[in-house]
Amino acid sequence: MKTRGFEVVKKYQDKGINLPRRQTIASAGYDIEAAEDITIPSIWRLDFVRIFRLIRNGHQLYQRDFEMADKILKPILVPTGLKVYMPEDEVLILANRSSNTFKRHLSLPNGIGVIDADYYNNPNNEGELFVQMLNYGVCPLHIHKGERIAQGIFMKYLKTDDDNPISRERLSGFGSTNEKEDD
Numbered sequence: 001m002k003t004r005g006f007e008v009v010k011k012y013q014d015k016g017i018n019l020p021r022r023q024t025i026a027s028a029g030y031d032i033e034a035a036e037d038i039t040i041p042s043i044w045r046l047d048f049v050r051i052f053r054l055i056r057n058g059h060q061l062y063q064r065d066f067e068m069a070d071k072i073l074k075p076i077l078v079p080t081g082l083k084v085y086m087p088e089d090e091v092l093i094l095a096n097r098s099s100n101t102f103k104r105h106l107s108l109p110n111g112i113g114v115i116d117a118d119y120y121n122n123p124n125n126e127g128e129l130f131v132q133m134l135n136y137g138v139c140p141l142h143i144h145k146g147e148r149i150a151q152g153i154f155m156k157y158l159k160t161d162d163d164n165p166i167s168r169e170r171l172s173g174f175g176s177t178n179e180k181e182d183d
C-alpha cells in the first residue's frame with residue numbers, strides 16, 4: 001500500500017534522478033537534488049547596483065527602473081524532476097538547508113515551500129516540485145545536477161471546525177488558485 005513517497009515525473013524518467021533520502025537515522029528532512037545544471041545569478045547585477053546608486057543619490061526613478069529591479073529579484077525555479085504523494089491531511093514542507101545560507105548565500109525567498117497533497121499529478125505539470133531560489137551573494141552560483149538544494153519534511157496539518165474549501169481540486173501551483181484575482 002502506498003502512503004507517502006517521492007516519484008520521478010515523466011519528463012525526467014531515465015534522466016538519473018535520485019529519490020530523496022534522509023542522511024541519518026534522525027534527520028527530519030529528505031534531501032532534494034537539482035534535476036539539472038542551473039546557474040542562479042547574483043541579485044547584485046550592474047543594473048541593480050545602478051538603481052541603488054540612483055536611490056542613494058536622490059535621483060528620480062522611472063517605471064522601467066522599478067521593473068528592472070523586480071525582474072532581478074524574481075526567484076529562479078530550480079526543477080527537481082520529482083513529485084510527491086501523501087495522505088490528504090499531510091503537507092510536505094520544503095525547507096532550505098542551513099548550509100545554503102551559511103556557505104553560499106542561497107535563500108528560499110518564500111521562506112518555506114508548502115507542497116499540498118493535491119498538487120500530486122495535477123493536470124498542469126504533473127505535480128513537479130520546484131525550489132524557488134535567490135542568490136543574495138555577489139557571485140553567480142552554479143548548481144550541478146544531483147546537488148542537494150533543499151529538504152522536504154512531511155507534516156500533518158489541522159483544520160478548523162467550520163472548514164469549507166473553496167474548490168475540490170487543484171489544477172496547478174504558484175498562484176493557480178488566484179488566477180481570477182490576477183486578471
Ligand SMILES: O=c1ccn([C@H]2C[C@H](O)[C@@H](COP(=O)(O)OP(=O)(O)OP(=O)(O)O)O2)c(=O)[nH]1
Nearest residue numbers: 113114115116119129130173174175176177178
Ligand atoms: O516552493 C514551492 C512552493 C510551492 N510549490 C508548488 C506545490 C504547491 O502545492 C503549489 C502551490 O503552492 P502555494 O500554495 O504555496 O502557492 P500559492 O501562491 O498559494 O499558489 P496556489 O494558488 O496554486 O495554491 O506549488 C512548489 O513546487 N515549490
Ligand SMILES: [Mg+2]
Nearest residue numbers: 114174175177
Ligand atoms: Mg496555495
